[in-house]
Amino acid sequence: MPTAWFCFLAAMVTVYVVLDGFDLGVGALHLLLGRTDAERDEATEAIGPVWNGNEVWLIASGGVLFMAFPAAYAAAFSGLYFGLILVLWLLVGRGLALELRHQLDNPLWRSACDTVFSLSSAALALVFGVALGNVVRGVPLGPDGYFHLGLFEILNWYGLLIGVFGLVVLCAHGAGFLALRGADDLAARARRWAPRLTWGSAALFVVLIGPTAAVRESMLTNLTDHPWRLVFPLLAAAALVVTITAQRRGRWGRAFTGSALFIAGLLTTMAAGLYPYVLPAHEHRPYGLTASAAAAGHDALRTALVWWPLGMALAAVYFVYAYRMFFRTATVRSTSAAIDQPPSG
Template structure:
């Protein structure tokens, strides 16, 4: 096995770890308005990811560092061509991190609602834009002789990329709902479990559409097998959620994310 192949696999593993771990962070943040009926419930939801959200972002830093070290042209093209989407992701992550730290500094309801909005948007924007970015990488973007991106933002917001963004957002929502059901008790757990099943149905439909479209653009035997595995894992997770097996439900969505990311790298 060549060294470049090893580095490519390492980058794939790092992005897979990032999306599994940060995926439920995004999901919890996006579900904050839906599941948090009052301040106490919102604090419960935030506390489920409080000890881990910042550590999970280290995976992204490590993945970017590995890309810079092993594939500098890939890194340069990605971060220049996708400058605006990646900047929006960065700003959203910063806003979300600040919101986690400052939300409890003052007792006023208006103060907390503003930071809750920052948490919601700081989770939704990256969850969708990561799908848009990876979909465009798979679809291909126009480059000049110096490997510089020559398109505009409108070129990045094509139907295939928007479908990718919707798929990742709903997948992370489902992943977050299973995580909340795993980490909470009582009424919040019941509502999270019910929501996970409903979201999972929409996620399955979007994922099948996106992966099918992906395989028409770039197809390989490994990608087809991984895509099928991702679909099976997601359906197994939904079945576990219906059976009130929260641990297995979370495992199912985590495996689905892992295999979906592997499909993108194998396509």
Template sequence: MELTTVWFVLIAVLWIGYLVLEGFDFGVGMLTAVLARDEKERRVLLNTIGPVWDGNEVWLIVAGGATFAAFPEWYATLFSGFYLPLFVILVALILRIVALEYRSKRPAMVWKRRCDVGILIGSVVPAVLWGVALANLVRGVPIDADKEFVGSVVDLLNPYALLGGLVTLTVFLVHGAVFVGLKTVGDIRERARVLALRVGVVAAVLATVFVGWTAGRDGDAVVWVAGAVAVACFAAGLAAASARREGWAFVGTALSIAAVVVMLFTALFPDVMVSSLDPSWSLTTTNAASTPYTLTIMTWVAAAFTPLVVGYQAWSYWVFRRRIGTHHIPDDVLAPTS
């Protein structure tokens, strides 16, 4: 296998890691506005992701760095063409980070509510826009003969991409609700399960339409199989949630997200950005790649450090594997009314 293909696959794996792990972070962030009934329950929700959310974002940083180093032409065209939505995502992520980090720094309830709004916005916006961005990569965007993006942000707001945004929004919400059910005890666990099932029906319908649309556009057998696996895993996850098997439910939604990423990257390959103006102007794994020497060095570095990073993150999840409930939250978290 050529190194360009190897790095295309590795970047896809990094996106799988990011969307599976950060996906439930986004879901929990959205659930703080609809699932928690009081401050203690809100703290329970935030504590489910407290030890891991910042580590989950490392996958995005590595994916961006790998794209820059392995496919600089892809990185340049992507960030110039998708500048506005990527900038909005960045601002939303910063807002979310600040709100998560500083929410507990002041006891006033007004301060906490403002931080809650920041967490909500910082979770909803990326959840939608990542779906829009990934769908546009597969659908194609205006790229000229010089491999430059010549469209506008309006070109990115097409029906297929907007459907992709709705799919990621609803699937992440279900993924987050399943994670809450896996990590909590008491009444909040049951409410998370019920919400996952209700939203899951909508997400399943949207995902099925999106998978069918994607597979119908591409026609490749692997794309069809990956899409079918995604739908089946999501349905199995909902069935497990209905049976109160939160662990298997989480596995189902996680595998569903992974299968969708596999479907999208398979539909994209061997292109990395499709030109909607002329297929011959598309960026491919060949014409957008770095030199073989650069890819060789990157491969050795990735082989040495990736197991360490994955091992450390797996260890952190194991350490913080226990369920939590409102009885774990001290009474002094209840802030004054002012």
């Protein structure tokens, strides 16, 4: 039962990063790709119908962690308290900037909102990456199952490397989304930046193999000792090739799908490499929290298992419907704009 919930949690975190990742990437690139107020309007309108809903998966993932692995939840959020508060403030700032941007028709106000939106989006992508880097590296868990990391301990060299990698990957994902959904100069600029950022992601993907093996040798051992788990890094590598090839051919829908699968491959590789640990300790410490040790009681997990599939099915139906309508509306809007465009000459 704990293994099943470990898989459910990994799947939900993956869905969150794939869905919210592109609008974080759009936000991080907001000032770079949107040169005029109209282009920035277009970028925010592109993610407007979905960004708030995407964040539901973050809340749901936290809820599943609390329900299924309460010991890991208590240890992680107490030990990374500063990071948690920072994430909350960044989410609030980002949401306010998006919602209030159109409330005043004032260039200074819009510029301030654009800056807050862009910086908070980039910071969130970086902080999430740093958090994942610290999980892979392991935390200084004591025999009581708790730990505390100060700011400079959280910002260790490996965590920062993963943070930068996460930022580049999500920027590539966001640029791919704008290349698909944008128009005119905004789309053209996104189509120039998406391949650059994707190649940057590929380079960092290769470079990080060595540091990851250095900080957590057991992660690579877990993958090689169970060959079926190698399907996840192979998925990431294959998706990266598909993304680069599709971008070169101008097939932006396929490129965006490849980018989403690349992110999914990365996160599932991490989960497969860390299992059975939900919250690993440093390599030299024996106190890591495994799925079995951190799990709630069997009856609680079994009861939740009755309701979780129903909730996920309803969420899946809603998100599939919402995204189908979202992209269909976008296609109709683009076609109407092309029809209304006066002929040249």
